Amino acid sequence: MQENKPDCLYQRYPKDIMSSTVPRSGFVVFFLILVLTCAMYPVLKTLCVYIHSAVTGSYVAGYHSVLLVNCPTEQTARDIGRSIMEKRLAACLNIFPRTTTMYYWKGEIRDTSEILLLLRTKTSLVQRVVAYIKAVHPYDIPEIISFPIDDGSQHYLKWMEDAVTDI
Known part of the structure; x- marks a missing residue:
């Protein structure tokens, strides 16, 4: 039903x-x-x-970077620096004469002198610069440290923009 x-x-x-x-x-x-x-x-x-x-008209933080590279001799720093400049991978660089360096290497503390290379470039090129330095640097493990630039002189940063090619 x-x-x-x-x-x-x-x-x-x-x-x-x-x-x-x-x-x-x-x-x-x-x-x-x-x-x-x-x-x-x-x-x-x-x-x-x-x-x-x-x-x-403000600056984009991190668009440019500073790289620190230690080299064993001034001639090595000059050679690496000149080739980076010729390739237009950096806007400019400084070579600081003789710095004292202490570091661990193969279980020992080493005390030596090195030459500091300071580069300024676009952050987008940092990996290319690092790869190039690793290829030509005489150290097994070269010190290459990068820091982004947060701010600075607008005229200088604009000049850096124009000086470096972004291939």
Whole structure:
């Protein structure tokens, strides 16, 4: 026997209308936009920083870097420095004469003198500079340390921008 159930307990619309793809496709579009935004966040952030810098004339922190490189002799520092400058991988460099260095090497404390090479370049070129120095440096493990430049003279930083090619 079939019971008499009120009509309000039955679906008022056919099942195919209730399972419409419109809400589902809206969710898919929203989800895709969310995923793309998350994936593109670094690019979008960088773009916004550059636009802000262009509009306000402010410096983008970290766009340039300073590298410290110790060399065994002044001639080595000059040779490495000159080739970096010829390749336009740095805007400028300084060669500091004779610094005293203490370090651990093969279980011993070593005490020696070295020449400090200080380079200024674009941060985007740091890995190329590091790779080049590693290839030509006489040390097994050359000291190459990079620091981003947070701020400085706008005229000097602009000059650095123009002096270094970004190949």
